[in-house]
Structures are given as C-alpha cells and as structure tokens.
C-alpha cells in the first residue's frame with residue numbers, strides 16, 4: 001500500500017469536546033468512564049479499541065443519541081443535550097456500524113436521496129448530490145437496485161453515500177471499512193482523506209484496523225474497557241507490542257516485524273516505522 005503523507009491541519013478551534021465521567025446502560029453494564037476527547041476543525045481522528053471496548057457507545061454519546069451520562073459534550077461550544085436533533089444533524093452525521101441499522105428505503109436511490117430531500121434542497125440539487133455521492137463510493141449504476149439485494153460491503157458504501165449527499169461538516173463513522181475487501185478498505189480511506197483535505201470535513205472514525213490507521217489519521221485515542229488510555233499522533237500511540245496487547249490490540253504488522261528485528265535480532269533501526277513507506281526508507285539507510 002502506497003504511503004499517503006499525513007499532514008496535520010493548522011491549529012484550529014475545538015468543534016467537539018467530550019468529558020464523560022460515567023455512563024452505564026440500563027442493564028447495569030458500565031460502558032464509559034474517564035473519557036476526555038477534544039476534536040478540532042479539520043482533524044481526522046481515530047478511536048481505536050478492541051471488541052466491546054466502548055467505541056460505538058462513545059460515538060453515540062458524541063452524536064447526542066445517548067444523553068444520560070455523567071459529564072459534558074459540547075458541539076461548537078454548545079451543550080449537545082440542549083440542542084435539538086435538527087440542530088445536531090445540520091452539522092454532524094453518524095454512520096452506524098451495521099448498515100442494516102441505517103438503511104431503510106426500498107432502493108439505493110430513495111435511501112441516498114432521503115437526507116438531502118429532508119434538508120430542503122431542490123430536486124435538481126438532490127439529483128446532483130446523489131449522483132456525486134454514489135460515484136464517490138463507486139456505486140453508480142446501482143441507483144435502482146433494491147437495498148435488500150445488496151452485499152454487505154455494498155450496503156456499507158450506500159450508507160456512506162447517504163451521508164456524503166447531505167454534506168455534513170463533521171462525520172462520525174463507526175468502522176467504515178469493516179466488511180470491505182482490501183482494495184475497498186483502501187479506497188474508502190482515500191475517499192475519507194479527500195473529504196477531509198479538500199472539503200475540510202472533520203472526521204472521527206472508530207476502528208480496530210491498526211494497519212490502516214498510521215497511513216491516514218492525524219491523531220488517535222485508544223479506548224480500553226470504556227476509558228481512554230492513550231492519545232496522540234500514531235507515533236506516540238503505537239508503542240511496544242506488549243503495551244498494545246494489554247489493550248487487546250497489536251502494532252501494525254510492519255512495525256511488529258521491525259520491532260522484533262531491532263529488539264530480538266539486534267538490527268540497528270533508529271525508530272520503529274509504522275508504514276511500509278517509512279520501513280523501506282529505514283531499511284535503505286541500514287543497507288547503504
């Protein structure tokens with residue numbers, strides 16, 4: 001996979017700020033505690049964690065779907081619990097982890113049109129947005145197809161088209177690449193990077209794809225057992241393999257290889273690269 005140079009956006013104002021001291025589900029499951037997250041305009045942020053660590057719960061709190069938590073969530077400085085759903089959805093959209101929880105219309109066209117129609121755009125503008133969104137996710141030609149008959153990966157892409165067509169400023173994405181084939185995963189990340197860079201969309205994505213993350217994301221938070229245990233740029237967050245396994249994650253595969261070469265085979269790497277491009281440069285330095 002070719003490297004995409006991550007460029008940090010210039011320091012900007014905070015768009016989303018979360019402090020969650022505690023949240024439990026009605027059955028008593030303690031799902032979140034010790035959460036402190038700040039997301040600035042134009043950032044591309046990852047929430048990284050193993051199964052059951054609390055990623056989906058966290059995104060639901062961010063989007064105002066879960067309200068009975070102890071703490072405070074601010075969207076552009078305003079308490080999210082005091083905003084109406086309309087005020088939230090004008091700015092921010094959430095893609096659910098399971099596309100079947102999101103899609104509801106009989107056909108692709110009807111589903112992707114629903115959001116922009118409700119936002120009050122003209123028929124012509126809706127068609128333009130839907131066409132562009134379907135092209136972005138490489139689902140053009142599927143407009144008339146029944147949602148019911150789509151594959152899982154295709155449904156996932158239609159969900160994303162639905163949000164793209166609405167043109168949110170902030171996108172919250174729950175595992176946007178899960179269930180996509182390797183090329184589909186890579187293309188999805190390229191598309192999100194393009195939205196982030198060219199249209200300035202602020203993106204927060206939950207994921208456990210440790211190999212993809214260092215290629216694309218500006219900053220990461222690691223969530224384990226409902227709490228944020230680490231945060232920073234990928235180089236700060238991906239540390240030693242045993243520290244990653246404590247939070248039920250691993251290093252990117254290329255980093256794991258070089259970590260072992262350095263620590264077990266005593267090959268003199270200056271740093272542990274996280275991507276193939278960086279690893280290639282480090283190898284060249286050693287053999288030259």
Ligand SMILES: Nc1ncnc2c1ncn2[C@@H]1O[C@H](COP(=O)(O)OP(=O)(O)OP(=O)(O)O)[C@@H](O)[C@H]1O
Pocket residue numbers: 025026027029030031049050051052053054055056057058097
């Ligand atoms: N509606 C619910 N009622 C009770 N417990 C829940 C509910 N939804 C989630 N949980 C629990 O909350 C914890 C966090 O779940 P969550 O879905 O946020 O994890 P996740 O990090 O998104 O996991 P995955 O990677 O599997 O999607 C888990 O222990 C889960 O069993």
Ligand SMILES: [Mg+2]
Pocket residue numbers: 055056057097174
């Ligand atoms: Mg989840």
